[in-house]
Amino acid sequence: MRSSATTSAQARRAFRLPAALTGRPSRRKEGGDAKGPGMSEEAGLREAVCRFGRSLFERGLTAGSSGNISVRLSDGGWLMTPTNASLGFLDPAALSRLDAQGRLVSGHAPTKEQPLHTALYDTRRDTGAIVHLHSTHSVAVSMLPGIDPADALPPMTAYYVMKLGRTALLPYYRPGDPAVADAIRGLAGRYSSVLLANHGPVVAAKELEAAVYATEELEETAKLRLLLHGLNPRLLTRAQVRDLVTHFNLDASLAEGDADDHDHSHEGHA
Numbered sequence: 682m683r684s685s686a687t688t689s690a691q692a693r694r695a696f697r698l699p700a701a702l703t704g705r706p707s708r709r710k711e712g713g714d715a716k717g718p719g720m721s722e723e724a725g726l727r728e729a730v731c732r733f734g735r736s737l738f739e740r741g742l743t744a745g746s747s748g749n750i751s752v753r754l755s756d757g758g759w760l761m762t763p764t765n766a767s768l769g770f771l772d773p774a775a776l777s778r779l780d781a782q783g784r785l786v787s788g789h790a791p792t793k794e795q796p797l798h799t800a801l802y803d804t805r806r807d808t809g810a811i812v813h814l815h816s817t818h819s820v821a822v823s824m825l826p827g828i829d830p831a832d833a834l835p836p837m838t839a840y841y842v843m844k845l846g847r848t849a850l851l852p853y854y855r856p857g858d859p860a861v862a863d864a865i866r867g868l869a870g871r872y873s874s875v876l877l878a879n880h881g882p883v884v885a886a887k888e889l890e891a892a893v894y895a896t897e898e899l900e901e902t903a904k905l906r907l908l909l910h911g912l913n914p915r916l917l918t919r920a921q922v923r924d925l926v927t928h929f930n931l932d933a934s935l936a937e938g939d940a941d942d943h944d945h946s947h948e949g950h951a
C-alpha cells in the first residue's frame with residue numbers, strides 16, 4: 682500500500698481496514714507495548730467499528746439500538762459495541778474494551794449479546810470480527826415455514842456462496858438467554874453465518890470489512906428469497922456451486938450434494 686499521508690488516504694485506510702486483523706503483525710506499534718496492541722491498531726479499529734456501524738444504520742440494516750459489532754485485537758481482547766447503543770451514533774472512545782477473558786477493561790458495558798459473539802469466536806478460531814444485525818429480510822426469512830436449519834438460504838447468487846457458504850438457522854431464544862450461546866457452540870464452528878429465528882443474523886469473518894460485507898450479502902439474499910417466494914426461481918445448480926468451490930478454493934463441503942440429489946428447486950415452494 683502506498684504511504685502518502687493525505688487525509689483522504691488515511692480515511693480510506695481506516696475504512697478499508699487495519700492491517701491488524703489481516704493476520705499481518707503490526708510492526709508500527711506507536712504506543713504499543715508487550716501487554717497490548719499498538720495504539721494505531723486499536724485506534725484504527727475503533728474508528729472502523731463506528732464508521733461501519735453508522736453505514737449499516739443509515740442504510741436501514743438495523744434499527745434503533747439493535748445490532749452489535751465486535752472485533753478481536755491482537756492481544757486476545759476485543760472491542761465491542763456497548764449495550765443500548767445505536768450503531769448510527771457510536772463514540773470510538775466509549776466502545777467496550779474487553780480483555781482476553783472477556784472482562785470489561787474500559788468504556789461502556791458491552792452489548793447484552795456478548796455471549797453470541799464469544800460463542801462464535803470460541804468455535805471459529807480464525808474469526809477477527811463479528812456483525813449481528815436485526816436486518817428485516819433476514820429476520821423475515823427466519824420466520825418462514827420449511828426453512829432447512831442446516832441450509833437456511835438456497836444458493837441463488839455466486840456471491841452468497843463465496844461470502845457465506847451456508848447459513849444455519851437456530852431456534853428462537855429470549856434475548857440474553859445463555860442457551861443461544863450454547864446453540865451456537867453446538868454448531869461446532871461449521872458456520873460463519875448463523876440466523877437466529879425471529880431475531881437476526883450473526884456473521885463472522887477474518888476482518889471487520891469482510892464481516893460487514895458478508896452480512897450485507899446475507900440480507901440481500903434474504904431479500905431475493907422473499908421476492909421470489911412461490912415463484913420457483915432457477916437457483917445455482919450443484920455443478921455451478923462445485924465450480925465456485927473449485928475456482929475460489931471454498932469449503933469443499935459446499936459442493937457436497939444431498940443423498941437424494943436434491944437440486945434446491947423446491948425452495949421456491951417452501
Ligand SMILES: [Zn+2]
Binds near residue numbers: 794
Ligand atoms: Zn440481537
